[in-house]
């Protein structure tokens with residue numbers, strides 16, 4: 233499939249589902265990077281960043297995050313120490329990373345990791361920054377992360393959407409009984425995208441794509457279904473979190489999955505509220521469902537993820 237034409241000063245390093253994509257914006261003495269991947273893949277991220285498809289061994293002046301989840305800011309510390317760049321985070325995320333706690337960006341709750349980092353300044357909706365010779369406007373992108381931002385370049389109508397919109401979905405939205413403020417917020421972010429009418433969307437995961445309208449309507453359909461049935465949403469979140477954990481660990485013995493979902497708080501919390509399953513039946517359902525969907529392969533007593541990290 234031919235890649236969408238992007239201005240030559242923009243480079244997208246496409247990663248997988250454990251690591252967010254990296255967007256490199258090239259301008260003399262003012263190179264900017266958006267999002268840094270997951271911490272355990274920091275060496276791979278640094279290699280890709282230095283390569284010809286990235287900075288091509290040029291310096292990096294600034295790193296900007298769309299949001300502070302572990303797959304988008306986990307590489308911040310390694311990149312800042314390799315390049316001496318400054319770090320800019322969404323203003324609303326500052327409270328999650330300063331002070332840095334075991335819970336920063338949900339890590340204890342979800343069994344994720346990130347290297348602690350120091351940020352230099354913040355950016356809020358309505359602010360702009362220079363990148364690749366263009367001006368990028370920050371827009372609120374709440375829902376998956378209530379403090380997330382997305383970045384829009386008006387002359388080429390390019391949107392860096394983070395996890396607010398992918399070609400086939402978006403980052404999971406937390407389930408709630410009754411009126412769900414996260415789903416309402418996600419719909420607001422989609423309305424903003426519709427209004428911006430991007431010609432190209434560079435998502436946090438997956439390849440850049442042109443059909444924003446199609447992607448938005450697919451997400452609306454899913455949000456409708458999640459709104460009607462919070463337990464469907466809870467099942468989706470449990471599966472997403474577990475696949476992420478498998479991508480991080482690369483594999484897990486099948487007979488340890490029940491202990492794992494019993495130990496990591498988010499699974500019990502979701503199951504108690506929405507699914508009513510004890511760890512063992514939860515683990516059995518999870519593995520069977522993910523194997524049937526082709527997201528996990530089970531072989532020799534080991535569960536492995538099938539998608540790219």
Ligand SMILES: [Zn+2]
Nearest residue numbers: 252303395436
């Ligand atoms: Zn993400």
